[in-house]
Amino acid sequence: xxxxxxxxxxxxxxxxxxxxxxxxxxxxxxxxxxxxxxxxxxxxxxxxxxxxxxxxxxxxxxxxxxxxxxxxxxxxxxxxxxxxxxxxxxxxxxxxxxxxxxxxxxxxxxxxxxxxxxxxxxxxxxxxxxxxxxxxxxxxxxxxxxxxxxxx
Amino acid sequence: xxxxxxxxxxxxxxxxxxxxxxxxxxxxxxxxxxxxxxxxxxxxxxxxxxxxxxxxxxxxxxxxxxxxxxxxxxxxxxxxxxxxxxxxxxxxxxxxxxxxxxxxxxxxxxxxxxxxxxxxxxxxxxxxxxxxxxxxxxxxxxxxxxxxxxxxxxxxxxxxxxxxxxxxxxxxxxxxxxxxxxxxxxxxxxxxxxxxxxxxxxxxxxxxxxxxxxxxxxxxxxxxxxxxxxxxxxxxxxxxxxxxxxxxxxxxxxxxxxxxxxxxxxxxxxxxxxxxxxxxxxxxxxxxxxxxxxxxxxxxxxxxxxxxxxxxxxxxxxxxxxxxxxxxxxxxxxxxxxx
Numbered sequence: 001x002x003x004x005x006x007x008x009x010x011x012x013x014x015x016x017x018x019x020x021x022x023x024x025x026x027x028x029x030x031x032x033x034x035x036x037x038x039x040x041x042x043x044x045x046x047x048x049x050x051x052x053x054x055x056x057x058x059x060x061x062x063x064x065x066x067x068x069x070x071x072x073x074x075x076x077x078x079x080x081x082x083x084x085x086x087x088x089x090x091x092x093x094x095x096x097x098x099x100x101x102x103x104x105x106x107x108x109x110x111x112x113x114x115x116x117x118x119x120x121x122x123x124x125x126x127x128x129x130x131x132x133x134x135x136x137x138x139x140x141x142x143x144x145x146x147x148x149x150x151x152x
Numbered sequence: 153x154x155x156x157x158x159x160x161x162x163x164x165x166x167x168x169x170x171x172x173x174x175x176x177x178x179x180x181x182x183x184x185x186x187x188x189x190x191x192x193x194x195x196x197x198x199x200x201x202x203x204x205x206x207x208x209x210x211x212x213x214x215x216x217x218x219x220x221x222x223x224x225x226x227x228x229x230x231x232x233x234x235x236x237x238x239x240x241x242x243x244x245x246x247x248x249x250x251x252x253x254x255x256x257x258x259x260x261x262x263x264x265x266x267x268x269x270x271x272x273x274x275x276x277x278x279x280x281x282x283x284x285x286x287x288x289x290x291x292x293x294x295x296x297x298x299x300x301x302x303x304x305x306x307x308x309x310x311x312x313x314x315x316x317x318x319x320x321x322x323x324x325x326x327x328x329x330x331x332x333x334x335x336x337x338x339x340x341x342x343x344x345x346x347x348x349x350x351x352x353x354x355x356x357x358x359x360x361x362x363x364x365x366x367x368x369x370x371x372x373x374x375x376x377x378x379x380x381x382x383x384x385x386x387x388x389x390x391x392x393x394x395x396x397x398x399x400x401x402x403x404x405x406x407x408x409x410x411x412x413x414x415x416x417x418x419x420x421x422x423x424x425x426x427x428x429x430x431x432x433x434x435x436x437x438x439x440x441x442x443x444x445x446x447x448x449x450x451x452x453x454x455x456x457x458x459x460x461x462x463x464x465x466x467x468x469x470x471x472x473x474x475x476x477x478x479x480x481x482x483x484x485x486x487x488x489x490x491x
Contacts, residue, residue: 005345005361008368009403013348019399020349020357023392025313025428032310080306089308090425096308105308113304116204130307 032093039095047072047099069100076104081112106130159373161366162340169275171485172331175219176442177212179294179320182434185420190442191321192219198295198320206244209293209322213238213249216324217289224326228253231326232283235274237266238291238433239318240300245291253287263462264359264388265342266290267323267436268481271458272339274327275483284329291322292432301352301467315353316390316431319419323437334448338374338484342366344464346477352470356393356416356428359461359478363389364400366459366480371406374484378408382453383444386480387436387460388416390428415439436460444485454490458483 006012011019047068054064076096079085085105089096096102110129114122128135156164176191183194193215200208213236221228228234234253236246237260250257262269267290274286295305297318303309327336345365349358363386371377378384389397394414401408415436416429440458447453459482470476 005347005365008365009361009400011347011400011403016347016361017349019396020354020392023395023399024354024357025392027313080308083306086306086308089310093310097310102308105306109304109306109308112306113299130303 035091036093036095039092040098041095043072043095043099043101072100073104076101077108080105080108085109103131103134159369161342161369162338162373163276164338164374165275165279165336167279167281168329168332168488169278169336170328170330170332170488171271171325171334171336171445172328173220173223173326174441174445175216175223175322175324176438177216177219177322178434178438178442181294181317181424182319182321182419182438185424187419187439187443190446191438192216192442195320198293205293205295205299206240209238209240209245209291209296210248212293212320212322213245213289213291213324214252216291216322217249217253217287220324220326221287224328224331226285226326228255228287231255231285231287233258233274233277233286234289235260235270235286236289237261237270239263239297245296246289249289255287262460262479262481263464264292264431264433264435265460265462265479265481266433267387267440268458268460268483269462271325271327271336271483272341272481275336275339278327278329286327287324288327289322289324290433290437292318292320292434294318294320294432297432301465311427312353313427314356314390314392315427316356316388316416316429317420317426318432319388319416319430319434319438321432321434321438323434323441325441333488334445335486335488336483337486338370340366340370340373340482342369342480342482344477344479346475348475350470350475352465352467352476354392354428355431355463355465355476355478356388356390357396358463358465358476359387359480360389360393360396361400362478362480363387363393363459363461364397364404366482367401367408367457368404368406370457370459370482370484378406378411381411381455381457381484383455384408384412384457385418385436385439385444385459386412386414387462388429388431389414389461390416390431392428448485448487451487451490454487456485458485
């Protein structure tokens, strides 16, 4: 008796997929959304306070965004290096992934991971493995928008 | 002929082959789980003083092998084959571990079904008269698997609740023609099954059909009922996959609910935050070569069916749009003195 799975259980791929969807536990959407909202909002608040601090020093609001981003990247990288970022993001999810802290985490975690394969062939080549597409598509989109805006 | 083939998948291992000695080396998280007392050694960290997780995994496999050999007072040269596999590309852990054992090496890949694939192959070779003893090994490591199949270990992505946790551990076994009482009595070799699952975070759902199919082949080709066994375990379907397997088997008329469990769900406590449960070659290896082997040897249970399961998950194939096929191999273990 050599029968394919579909014949043994008299089930099609589609039927099985329906079975799977019913069995998969529902993510705690309410809790996830709330924690993401609160943590993301908290980071935004901190970001604003940092901007306020720098404008107080004489920066214009748009100039102040630069050191604010730099500080967040530093904090994201530090938390990743200390091994706490993933423990926090287990709860906060998108709240820490979407802001620039998530970007910093993706680069830092990749750099740490591939250190074992050397500085050039490991860290250098692989540190943008996760952030690469964000950078590529971000730059390309900016270029296109910039060209369109220059023409209009 | 010493091994008789029943049907397309199952072999009766007629010339005796025994699961004689085992070595089970577990990682820290596994050492805090419910089956910890049955592991030979529990490691306290994931790197073990090595420069990489891969090197640490190699150390664990070597330690498991050395332990199994020493329990039987064997030198490596006393064995005819070293049959091993793991999850890493080019089965790196097994290949490099084989450097320690100057005997013919058969590297295998059945993903997380390596345990029963190696047992099946080894039993066929010995029962067929092509050797007296074989050393089998398999391992998995949470960090080495994560970095190869998914993301860097410090990457902060939020795991879905049906995700599984790769078990860190290594299991080794010496199978022989002459050291009872735990006998490998039948081997059922599965075929690839694919019902269109595409989610690499949910491999249990890809493997459940293969596990259920292997059990069906086994029951129908041996003429045995699930109740013939005191325990039936699948490798690493996880909670979601386990429920799917039970439902699929029910469609074919088999009620396995009471006797059947999944190693991935047995290896951790719920509070250890592993979502659907453990996965990896070591899920089945640690449970079977630790807990189940002890219970069989001592006569606490007499007959067990081990159905290790593997997803032939290729990250490249997934990105190219393919679904994830899976397979399973079943091996029946029986305590000879209770027959």
